[in-house]
Amino acid sequence: MDRKSRSDLRINGIGSSAGGHFHSVQINGKGDINGDLECTDLEINGLGFVRGNVKSNRTRISGKSTIAGNLAGKEVIIDGMSEITGGLSGDNIENRGMLKVSKDCGSEKFTSHGGFTIGGLLNAGSIEINIYGPCKAKEVGGEKIQVRDGGTFGIGKFIGSLFQGWPLKTTLTADTIEGDDIYLECTTAKIVRGGNVKIGKGCQIDLVEYKNTFQKDGFSDIRINETRKL
Amino acid sequence: MENDLISKKDLLEETGISYGQLYRWKRKSLIPEEWFIRKSTFTGQETFFPRDKILARIEKIKNLKEDASLDELSDILSPAPSGVEVEKNKLVQEKIVSEVTMDLFAQVLGIPEVFDFRQTLYAYILDKLLASGEISTDEGKVLLKTLDEHYSEFAGKSSEILFARKLGVSFCLLVSGSTQFSFDVGTKLVSRVNISSIIEELKTKLSNGGIG
Missing domain, CATH: 1.10.1660.10 (Multidrug-efflux Transporter Regulator; Chain: A; Domain 2)
Incomplete structure (x- = not known):
């Protein structure tokens, strides 16, 4: 379908649509889309529910959305909360909120400044994770993988001064992490395999296998059970 | 497995x-x-x-x-069909499908001026099996009909096409990938073709021939 002949879909307030092909789709308020959606731009400010697969060049979610299907696009930005019951794929995925993907998540670039749960494989050329909330993935694989502790910010620090054991220690949890260049902080994993592996503070890793170089920072909270050179 | x-x-x-x-x-x-x-x-x-x-x-x-x-x-x-369209003459010229196969194709499904990917695939499979001598022209017709009627249910998935004979009667089966099956004693499996690998082969041939 020609892009020019596609119309826009805009829901302001409460509304619903059956889905279909659109140029730009915007939900401000509460919107339900009951079917597959294909569009150039998708913006959800508020509450969005899509019962179907979504294909969109640019996707931006600033509120809360649930997609009961797959989300495929070029640019995906999540500023709020998003749950995807299928897989997520794109060229550039940026997560600044809470992202939940039930299956695999694949992208050229994956950046996260928040928390996420990925039920399958997180696969990206470049993975940059700044841990600001609980991060979980079954498997992580890619070329460059960087995981850093985001630190606690404002309100978390304040509550932390009142109660013990708060904030909850936020970590990245994964079964396996495999990549060419890996740098990890605050990561709990069973196996880490890679070309160049560097382990930073707060890591709990059962087995590290590396091909070229291995480095470990001098923090006392690092626990590595076994290290092997291939 | x-x-x-x-x-x-x-x-x-x-x-x-x-x-x-x-x-x-x-x-x-x-x-x-x-x-x-x-x-x-x-x-x-x-x-x-x-x-x-x-x-x-x-x-x-x-x-x-x-x-x-x-x-x-x-x-x-990928096993997914590509969007290529090929002229009938070009298929013969590039030796992707032989004249004989073309005629048979025309008898069963008619002859379109421009072949889409699926039609090209059917013709290519037919050509391959005929050339191998494993099936006769009559069986080729059965094959084409089977593909035409049922392949759309398998499109994009890995699938196989099987030819079996029993007491001189032949039949054709289209099965999805990695299915296990066995025949009774008198039946002989004549030919077995993996469609995904055929698609791969065909796509390579098409791109070498400057099509697609």
Whole structure:
């Protein structure tokens, strides 16, 4: 379908649509889309529910959305909360909120400044994770993988001064992490395999296998059970 | 299920590729999802691959990637039909389908001036089986009809086409990939063709011929 002949879909307030092909789709308020959606731009400010697969060049979610299907696009930005019951794929995925993907998540670039749960494989050329909330993935694989502790910010620090054991220690949890260049902080994993592996503070890793170089920072909270050179 | 598996670690060592490359190829769907076989080992979950298939595929990707981008490669290697349209004459000229096959095709499904990918695929499979001498022209007609009626249900998935004969009567089966089956004693499996690999072959041929 020609892009020019596609119309826009805009829901302001409460509304619903059956889905279909659109140029730009915007939900401000509460919107339900009951079917597959294909569009150039998708913006959800508020509450969005899509019962179907979504294909969109640019996707931006600033509120809360649930997609009961797959989300495929070029640019995906999540500023709020998003749950995807299928897989997520794109060229550039940026997560600044809470992202939940039930299956695999694949992208050229994956950046996260928040928390996420990925039920399958997180696969990206470049993975940059700044841990600001609980991060979980079954498997992580890619070329460059960087995981850093985001630190606690404002309100978390304040509550932390009142109660013990708060904030909850936020970590990245994964079964396996495999990549060419890996740098990890605050990561709990069973196996880490890679070309160049560097382990930073707060890591709990059962087995590290590396091909070229291995480095470990001098923090006392690092626990590595076994290290092997291939 | 194949017994001959290779672990991911051994695969990388044997082929000299890196984790990054393997994941990139997987992302571009150059390596099908069903080849990633997860098994439990003493170190936890490990991924294994069917040895012969994966080694051949990686060799192929390595050879092709000099000339084509990864996106082009994924078009060639994926079992999904591509959007190519080929003129009837061009198929014969490029020796993708022989004249005889064309005539047979015309008898059963009529002859379109422009072949879409699916029609090209049917003609190509027919041509291949006829050329191998495994089936007769009458059986070829049955094959075409079967493909025409039922292949759309299998499109995009890995599937196989089987030809079997019993007491001189032949029949044709279209099955989805990695299904197990057995025949009764008197039946003889004449021909078995994996459609996914045929598609791959055809796409390579088409792109070599400057089509698609």
